[in-house]
Amino acid sequence: MKLIFEKSVKGRGCSILPTCDVDMAPLSDALSRKSELKLPEMSETDISRHYTELCKRVHGVNCGFYPLGSCTMKYNPRIDEEMAALKGFTAVHPLAPEYSVKGCKEVLDTARKYLCEISGMDGMTFQPAAGAHGEFTGVLLIKQYHDSRNDKKRTKIIVPDSAHGTNPATAAMCGYQVVNIPSAENGCVDIAALKAALGDDTAGLMLTNPNTVGIFDENILEITRLVHEAGGLCYYDGANLNAIMGVVRPGDMGFDCIHMNLHKTFATPHGGGGPGAGAVGCKDFLKDFLPSSAIMGGSGIQVRSFMGNFLVVVRALTYIMTLGKEGIPEAAKNAVLNANYLMRAIQGTFEPAFDRICMHEFVLDLSKFKEETGVSALDVAKSLIDRGIHPPTMYFPLIVHEALMLEPTETESRDTLDDAAEAFRSLYELAHEDPEYMRTAPHNAQIGRPDEVQAARSPILRWREA
Numbered sequence: 139m140k141l142i143f144e145k146s147v148k149g150r151g152c153s154i155l156p157t158c159d160v161d162m163a164p165l166s167d168a169l170s171r172k173s174e175l176k177l178p179e180m181s182e183t184d185i186s187r188h189y190t191e192l193c194k195r196v197h198g199v200n201c202g203f204y205p206l207g208s209c210t211m212k213y214n215p216r217i218d219e220e221m222a223a224l225k226g227f228t229a230v231h232p233l234a235p236e237y238s239v240k241g242c243k244e245v246l247d248t249a250r251k252y253l254c255e256i257s258g259m260d261g262m263t264f265q266p267a268a269g270a271h272g273e274f275t276g277v278l279l280i281k282q283y284h285d286s287r288n289d290k291k292r293t294k295i296i297v298p299d300s301a302h303g304t305n306p307a308t309a310a311m312c313g314y315q316v317v318n319i320p321s322a323e324n325g326c327v328d329i330a331a332l333k334a335a336l337g338d339d340t341a342g343l344m345l346t347n348p349n350t351v352g353i354f355d356e357n358i359l360e361i362t363r364l365v366h367e368a369g370g371l372c373y374y375d376g377a378n379l380n381a382i383m384g385v386v387r388p389g390d391m392g393f394d395c396i397h398m399n400l401h402k403t404f405a406t407p408h409g410g411g412g413p414g415a416g417a418v419g420c421k422d423f424l425k426d427f428l429p430s431s432a433i434m435g436g437s438g439i440q441v442r443s444f445m446g447n448f449l450v451v452v453r454a455l456t457y458i459m460t461l462g463k464e465g466i467p468e469a470a471k472n473a474v475l476n477a478n479y480l481m482r483a484i485q486g487t488f489e490p491a492f493d494r495i496c497m498h499e500f501v502l503d504l505s506k507f508k509e510e511t512g513v514s515a516l517d518v519a520k521s522l523i524d525r526g527i528h529p530p531t532m533y534f535p536l537i538v539h540e541a542l543m544l545e546p547t548e549t550e551s552r553d554t555l556d557d558a559a560e561a562f563r564s565l566y567e568l569a570h571e572d573p574e575y576m577r578t579a580p581h582n583a584q585i586g587r588p589d590e591v592q593a594a595r596s597p598i599l600r601w602r603e604a
């Protein structure tokens with residue numbers, strides 16, 4: 139497919155501007171362009187076709203099943219978009235005087251109230267722009283707390299190996315030494331290993347729960363108690379709250395602070411990479427350390443300009459208010475039900491890494507399957523593309539080899555799950571009959587197997603004139 143710049147034809151265009159009704163005021167030499175601005179020149183039909191064609195080359199939740207584990211690719215109701223598109227929300231200036239943006243402030247206050255209730259926290263900021271940014275902000279709360287008590291010996295953050303990869307990265311970014319602890323046989327935190335890691339140098343623990351193998355840690359209360367007894371604080375990675383919202387609250391489990399990805403659980407489309415919001419909540423005693431902003435007050439650090447990505451909060455509030463107190467836990471329970479249904483429907487062919495009830499997602503372990511057939515988790519993922527299914531998360535978490543991580547979410551119907559299970563079962567058979575076909579999949583996609591290292595390390599993101 140040609141780039142829009144390559145389709146450009148000199149003199150072609152479609153802008154209809156009103157005739158200028160004021161005197162021309164030429165720019166000074168210093169401000170005017172030295173060379174011609176190169177923009178594509180196209181008719182409206184061609185622009186429309188170009189973008190529609192691009193649209194057909196991607197896969198989104200609106201095209202089909204998208205069980206990308208840990209990412210919560212669920213359907214985002216249209217009403218959330220409609221609310222976020224209201225003029226009163228989109229046409230405000232960040233420096234507008236407070237009396238003129240009272241409605242926006244009410245949105246932030248109400249969203250904060252509901253999300254505090256859902257998470258069991260007392261204070262919250264919407265400044266962080268995404269999950270990892272929220273973690274960074276949350277761990278800075280922990281750091282400020284210890285500093286405020288002049289407790290300088292706490293240099294370590296404990297991170298279980300089933301945590302999301304951003305957790306150890308965050309702890310390191312905040313200047314902490316990361317202490318990795320292994321999981322027990324059952325996929326939960328190894329309590330003995332935790333006890334051995336705790337000490338008076340422990341600043342805190344970062345826990346992803348449910349963890350990256352989709353398991354809710356059954357010792358959660360003991361874990362937070364042990365960390366507190368050692369003088370550390372507990373950070374809850376609630377990026378993905380889909381399995382527990384309205385059912386249990388991290389605050390009640392003993393956690394001191396949390397981030398929630400509003401773009402995952404609370405209705406902002408995020409397949410293209412943004413904008414998002416990592417709402418960070420905390421208990422009362424940490425509230426003074428929250429980021430500050432001109433209209434919301436606070437005495438802490440500032441991690442982003444103004445109020446963060448405000449429209450993401452508008453969507454989250456709309457989502458919460460349309461589902462209500464009954465709908466929120468129902469969505470969570472359906473997310474768990476769908477994951478367990480799909481896991482059991484696939485079982486017998488591809489086997490789960492942990493054969494137990496999962497939460498919102500589960501991990502398949504394809505190592506035995508690969509030994510038998512020579513077909514890898516990557517080959518299965520690529521083959522799913524030919525069947526109109528977005529690949530699951532691959533080779534993550536690292537503690538499972540040949541891992542495929544599936545999160546169907548609550549917005550998928552039983553029919554979709556049945557179709558997906560059928561696709562998995564038939565690929566399992568195909569791998570035994572014609573492994574070569576799977577090793578060269580996908581056969582019907584725009585892009586087959588790019589050089590992934592090259593694509594990640596030296597992507598070409600800009601058109602340059604030849």
Ligand SMILES: *Cc1c(COP(=O)(O)O)cnc(C)c1O
Nearest residue numbers: 208268269270302304346377378
């Ligand atoms: C997605 C995710 C993150 C990171 O969130 P981003 O918005 O991508 O920065 C952190 N932890 C968990 C468990 C996640 O699923």
